[in-house]
Amino acid sequence: xxxxxxxxxxxxxxxxxxxxxxxxxxxxxxxxxxxxxxxxxxxxxxxxxxxxxxxxxxxxxxxxxxxxxxxxxx
Amino acid sequence: xxxxxxxxxxxxxxxxxxxxxxxxxxxxxxxxxxxxxxxxxxxxxxxxxxxxxxxxxxxxxxxxxxxxxxxxxxxxxxxxxxxxxxxxxxxxxxxxxxxxxxxxxxxxxxxxxxxxxxxxxxxxxxxxxxxxxxxxxxxxxxxxxxxxxxxxxxxxxxxxxxxxxxxxxxxxxxxxxxxxxxxxxxxxxxxxxxxxxxxxxxxxxxxxxxxxxxxxxxxxxxxxxxxxxxxxxxxxxxxxxxxxxxxxxxxxxxxxxxxxxxxxxxxxxxxxxxxxxxxxxxxxxxxxxxxxxxxxxxxxxxxxxxxxxxxxxxxxxxxxxxxxxxxxxxxxxxxxxxxxxxxxxxxxxxxxxxxxxxxxxxxxxxxxxxxxxxxxxxxxxxxxxxxxxxxxxxxxxxxxxxxxxxxxxxxxxxxxxxxxxxxxxxxxxxxxxxxxxxxxxxxxxxxxxxxxxxxxxxxxxxxxxxxxxxxxxxxxxxxxxxxxxxxxxxxxxxxxxxxxxxxxxxxxxxxxxxxxxxxxxxxxxxxxxxxxxxxxxxxxxxxxxxxxxxxxxxxxxxxxxxxxxxxxxxxxxxxxxx
Ligand code: SF4
Numbered sequence: 001x002x003x004x005x006x007x008x009x010x011x012x013x014x015x016x017x018x019x020x021x022x023x024x025x026x027x028x029x030x031x032x033x034x035x036x037x038x039x040x041x042x043x044x045x046x047x048x049x050x051x052x053x054x055x056x057x058x059x060x061x062x063x064x065x066x067x068x069x070x071x072x073x074x
Numbered sequence: 075x076x077x078x079x080x081x082x083x084x085x086x087x088x089x090x091x092x093x094x095x096x097x098x099x100x101x102x103x104x105x106x107x108x109x110x111x112x113x114x115x116x117x118x119x120x121x122x123x124x125x126x127x128x129x130x131x132x133x134x135x136x137x138x139x140x141x142x143x144x145x146x147x148x149x150x151x152x153x154x155x156x157x158x159x160x161x162x163x164x165x166x167x168x169x170x171x172x173x174x175x176x177x178x179x180x181x182x183x184x185x186x187x188x189x190x191x192x193x194x195x196x197x198x199x200x201x202x203x204x205x206x207x208x209x210x211x212x213x214x215x216x217x218x219x220x221x222x223x224x225x226x227x228x229x230x231x232x233x234x235x236x237x238x239x240x241x242x243x244x245x246x247x248x249x250x251x252x253x254x255x256x257x258x259x260x261x262x263x264x265x266x267x268x269x270x271x272x273x274x275x276x277x278x279x280x281x282x283x284x285x286x287x288x289x290x291x292x293x294x295x296x297x298x299x300x301x302x303x304x305x306x307x308x309x310x311x312x313x314x315x316x317x318x319x320x321x322x323x324x325x326x327x328x329x330x331x332x333x334x335x336x337x338x339x340x341x342x343x344x345x346x347x348x349x350x351x352x353x354x355x356x357x358x359x360x361x362x363x364x365x366x367x368x369x370x371x372x373x374x375x376x377x378x379x380x381x382x383x384x385x386x387x388x389x390x391x392x393x394x395x396x397x398x399x400x401x402x403x404x405x406x407x408x409x410x411x412x413x414x415x416x417x418x419x420x421x422x423x424x425x426x427x428x429x430x431x432x433x434x435x436x437x438x439x440x441x442x443x444x445x446x447x448x449x450x451x452x453x454x455x456x457x458x459x460x461x462x463x464x465x466x467x468x469x470x471x472x473x474x475x476x477x478x479x480x481x482x483x484x485x486x487x488x489x490x491x492x493x494x495x496x497x498x499x500x501x502x503x504x505x506x507x508x509x510x511x512x513x514x515x516x517x518x519x520x521x522x523x524x525x526x527x528x529x530x531x532x533x534x535x536x537x538x539x540x541x542x543x544x545x546x547x548x549x550x551x552x553x554x555x556x557x558x559x560x561x562x563x564x565x566x567x568x569x570x571x572x573x574x575x576x577x578x579x580x581x582x583x584x585x586x587x588x589x590x591x592x593x594x595x596x597x598x599x600x601x602x603x604x605x606x607x608x609x610x611x612x613x614x615x616x617x618x619x620x621x622x623x624x625x626x627x628x629x630x631x632x633x634x635x636x637x638x639x640x641x642x643x644x645x646x647x648x649x650x651x652x
Binding site for chain 2: 006008009010012042044045047050051052066068069070071072073074
């Protein structure tokens with residue numbers, strides 16, 4: 001299944017900004033993060049289709065997954 | 075900080091300075107000082123630009139010490155923009171320097187008759203108030219340049235630009251950064267107009283011959299500060315994210331979360347957001363020989379700011395903050411960082427709040443004054459403010475006034491102060507803060523974004539109403555306390571997640587004053603400040619019916635979540651019920 005993965009801030013370094021990726025059915029957010037070698041401790045904000053999700057969330061065809069490190073501002 | 079200076083600008087025979095001891099205000103600093111003084115001494119029905127209003131300037135409780143992050147300066151008064159009590163704080167060098175001179179507060183009172191313009195010089199020998207009409211209608215950059223010729227580079231400057239002198243409701247008070255740039259502004263609520271009404275153009279603060287404020291227990295203080303700094307360096311937000319990308323890293327986050335107000339709150343996502351993002355901004359700053367990491371005052375270890383050069387590599391402005399990039403960017407349909415940076419420079423120079431000014435331009439766009447996305451038009455509108463044309467005076471008086479003048483229904487304000495860069499329909503928690511804070515719409519007053527969106531300090535669903543009241547209440551209490559310490563609010567990211575860093579902060583406060591500080595003491599301080607502010611607002615005529623968002627947030631769902639603001643009125647009325 002096709003999923004769009006977006007990376008932000010320091011996660012882009014050595015990886016990509018946005019990419020359409022093919023994943024097997026049943027892939028979770030954790031699988032994607034592990035596949036991209038994003039350390040679990042650095043994962044901050046995870047969103048699928050503009051909504052926050054947790055690591056164990058299963059992706060479906062056409063999802064857009066956005067991964068950010070822990071960030072702040074204001 | 076054992077004295078208070080009162081400067082009666084309206085005294086017969088010219089301004090009169092009285093320096094006294096702290097009395098009932100002993101131990102206070104920052105927002106606690108400004109709000110308690112205003113609540114006790116300013117008539118709640120005073121005209122904000124009249125002689126009865128006071129402008130209270132106060133360094134934080136730990137400012138002027140060796141403690142890191144302690145450089146916030148609070149300015150308080152009755153706000154000409156909102157009619158409520160107001161505390162607006164800024165970084166820059168002023169707080170440290172003023173604190174070392176021993177002043178817990180400098181209070182501008184009264185109002186001179188006549189047209190003379192004054193500057194105030196504060197140094198180890200005392201306070202002088204001098205007429206200087208050569209400064210009339212100067213804007214902040216040339217003004218500071220001129221003053222530097224006279225007073226040099228080893229001082230801090232607090233100034234108002236032409237907007238403050240014209241008493242425009244969006245007028246700010248600028249504080250200089252370590253390199254003497256007038257870039258750190260007490261922005262919100264029109265505090266610059268109050269300074270202008272008192273005919274004070276510049277305050278020059280010189281701490282030559284003064285020492286760091288000594289803690290009661292120096293060893294413990296040093297130790298606590300070391301742990302505090304370690305904690306800030308260790309936390310990913312204060313140790314990595316903010317230094318590398320600044321606050322504008324939030325553009326992508328809020329856009330992704332569907333909470334990025336676009337085209338004057340008509341949409342929750344902006345197609346041009348990537349071009350405005352903190353990632354793009356930091357790269358551009360580095361490519362052009364500026365820097366993406368810069369502290370607004372000496373002693374800041376987070377260094378969320380930066381230097382933005384133009385395409386020829388010349389300094390244009392400091393790194394525009396997230397709210398500034400949003401208000402002039404997506405809110406106005408503008409997707410160009412150079413335009414935003416130019417607007418940021420103009421705002422700083424004229425001396426207007428970047429949030430109020432940007433939101434106002436977007437409201438004017440909604441009215442058809444210019445088109446959304448019109449970059450040159452946006453710059454032209456701000457230049458009208460600088461020139462003081464009738465249109466410029468309207469725009470410089472903020473979003474509420476501009477909306478009324480141009481017949482706009484969708485005007486994003488609470489208590490006539492413009493909403494910042496987070497749509498309350500997609501982030502319900504921040505809507506609670508906007509609606510209920512004593513200050514008029516203000517994100518910093520209770521930054522629910524942290525828990526709703528960033529997942530720092532907890533996890534509350536931004537699209538649901540559950541937990542939002544309690545969250546906003548706790549954040550508003552904590553913020554009122556932090557705003558009193560002189561600490562930059564961004565320390566909150568680390569102290570919310572790391573108990574040992576919060577303990578280090580408590581130990582800094584305790585060892586400095588030779589007492590033991592607990593979390594309960596901090597909560598008590600926050601509540602005391604908020605209670606005084608609420609009481610002032612009540613006496614000024616504000617009721618629970620003012621603690622609401624504009625109706626369009628309840629009536630118009632916004633994409634992509636297609637939600638409205640769902641908090642019930644009765645729930646909002648519970649925020650201060652502790
Ligand atoms: S973190 Fe940013 S706003 Fe806070 S003191 Fe440092 S430079 Fe100033």
